Amino acid sequence: MLSWLCFLVLCLLCVQGLSLAFARHAMPVHVFVAACLGTLPSLYAAPPCVFLMDAGHWARVAPGFPEAVRVYGYVPASGDPDNAPLVYRHRLPRWARWEENAILIVPSHGGRVTVQAPKAVAGKLRARLLRMLA
Numbered sequence: 739m740l741s742w743l744c745f746l747v748l749c750l751l752c753v754q755g756l757s758l759a760f761a762r763h764a765m766p767v768h769v770f771v772a773a774c775l776g777t778l779p780s781l782y783a784a785p786p787c788v789f790l791m792d793a794g795h796w797a798r799v800a801p802g803f804p805e806a807v808r809v810y811g812y813v814p815a816s817g818d819p820d821n822a823p824l825v826y827r828h829r830l831p832r833w834a835r836w837e838e839n840a841i842l843i844v845p846s847h848g849g850r851v852t853v854q855a856p857k858a859v860a861g862k863l864r865a866r867l868l869r870m871l872a
Contacts, residue, residue: 741836746777783858784838791867796851799870803843806866810859812841 750773757765791799799806804814807826815827824843828835841863842854855863 741838746774749773783856784836785857786838786854787857787860788852788854789860789864790846791851791853793845793849793851795867795871799867802870803867806863806870807841809866810863812859815840 750770753769753773754765757763804826807813811828811830812826813829815825823845826841826843828839839856840854841856841859842852844852844854846852853860853863853867
């Protein structure tokens with residue numbers, strides 16, 4: 739949320755500066771409101787969601803997991819496939835990525851694996867993993 743807010747403020751200030759420099763007048767308030775409203779879908783899609791998988795099920799889907807997340811634009815960023823935590827980042831340029839947009843795979847206590855992904859991807863990823871188990 740904080741990174742989104744900082745990015746939004748920075749962009750609006752840059753546009754306002756360009757407007758003052760070249761058009762010699764300030765940007766209308768309705769443009770600021772429209773910009774804020776237009777970026778709300780990204781704020782809705784970015785918060786992390788978590789789901790748990792049984793370690794036995796994870797062992798069955800782990801070999802195909804890199805391909806499963808590649809479909810959504812993610813590539814391995816760090817971690818040894820045999821030792822967690824595994825991190826998958828979106829393949830956007832570094833300046834366009836949000837830390838909240840990463841997929842994390844962390845072993846939990848009790849023989850479970852925690853999968854954390856952005857809200858926009860988590861449901862689709864979970865459904866894809868369940869299909870891989872079927």
